[in-house]
Amino acid sequence: MNIVKDDLKGPQIKALLQEHLDDMYATSPAESVHALDIDALRHSNVEFWTAWNGECLLGCIALKALDVGHAEIKSMRTSHQARGKGVAKSLLIHLVEQAKQSGFTRLSLETGTEDYFLAARSLYLSHGFVECEPFADYVLDPNSTFMTRAL
Incomplete structure (x- = not known):
């Protein structure tokens, strides 16, 4: 797997x-x-990476700067054919390292509460994320789970 900007x-x-x-x-x-x-992901405060196996796109992830020390994970996605093969884990590890190298001290995310998002929530929990209150411009929402971790 090759992860590239x-x-x-x-x-x-x-x-x-x-x-x-x-x-x-x-x-x-x-x-x-x-x-x-896609237009919002092109904003100057967002960095975006994709994971590839040759010419096959496996997944993507983005890092959105919120302030000088705090960033948010956005657009974490694994292609249907690559699910269950560790792509999301590899992308998350890559993003955490990139966030640290960029000087961020906190990384947060919003994901859904529905069963569809259970695998994502489990992955984040296994990498040190904990549930938190809404951050940035988010508000309490029964369909959202907010998570964070120190870097």
């Missing part, structure tokens, strides 16, 4: 991100979907 211009990543948005809207009420579209 991505410019979000390739057709494969566009398709994976659209699949991600479609799943989020199919799983959660629209007002509880906080996934970023």
